[in-house]
Amino acid sequence: MIQEQKIDRRIFDLYDEYCHGGMERREFLSRAAAITIGGTSALWMAQALMPRYAEAQTISFTDPRLKGTYVEYPSPGGTSGTMKGYLVQPSGDGPFPATLIIHENRGLNPHIEDVARRAAVAGFLALAPDGLFPVGGYPGNDDDGRTLQRNIDPATLDQDMINSARYLKSHALSNGQLGATGFCWGGGMTNRLAVALGSDLDAGVPFYGAAAASGDVSQIEASLMIIYAGTDPRINSMWPEYEAALKANGVAYEMRMFEGTLHGFHNNSTPRYNEAGAALAWNQTVGFFREHLSG
DSSP, rough: OOOOGEEEHHHHHHHHHHHHHHHHHEEEEEEEETEEEEEEETTTHHHHTTTHHHHOOOOOOTTTTEEEEEEEEEOOOOOSEEEEEEEEEEESOOOOOEEEHHHOOTOOOHHHHHHHHHHHHOOEEEEOOOGGGGTOOSSHHHHHHHHHHHTTTTEEEEEEEEEEEEHTTTSTTEEEEEEEEEEEEEHHHHHHHHHGGGGGGOOEEEEEEOOOOOGGGGGOSSEEEEEEEEHHHHHHTTTHHHHHHHHHHTEEEEEEEEEEEETTOOOSSSSTTTTTHHHEEEEEEEEHHHHHHHO
């Protein structure tokens, strides 16, 4: 995989705009191609940032340490009234502490499924919901997935994630202790989930996600470990106000700033991946959940 440091920062900034704004793939590649570095077009850098899911898989679907299945469940008030997710259980009979794994702004792609398997190997009953299921499901590529998610009513999408959390918490294999983690959009959803679920959520680990609204923080009862990338101005600018609200409302929280990393550093399918930072952040996430979901 091409290493993070070989990609010009201007291309990372364009990629961030492409991922989180309204920029289409063609415009992203065209604008990158117009940038020259040492007399050479930076188009190859833009192309290198596209995810490589097959190369990035760390745990196989057929790993004997887990059992994964796709499940459907009711989602009243959601986009269509029904949701689907990837449910992964560790070996053994359970019950297990439960963790919701929330995708980025493009649906349940192979990377998030791999993260769910990592959680199961660590001993958690993991559910990775597909917020795109009501509109046909993850389409097989992130460009179309991003477009689909952009066009879903945010309120009903949030409700689908809330219902997914409740489904997981009450699952026969769950010990009733619920954690949630998510990345990018899923990080923001983890913060909103903490607001929506109150005492029904025991622990949350949002990765570089939008902060909860300050006026809603009083509803949070979960313990939070909030993870930020060192270079992520759009998201990190929300932290001072969020921290003030957490302190004012007595919310138990930790904040971990991973210096030298970029937004998306946990995702090992793109060059934004930072191996050392991702490994440490995941180990801390597992430890945090083990501490707070012990039953």
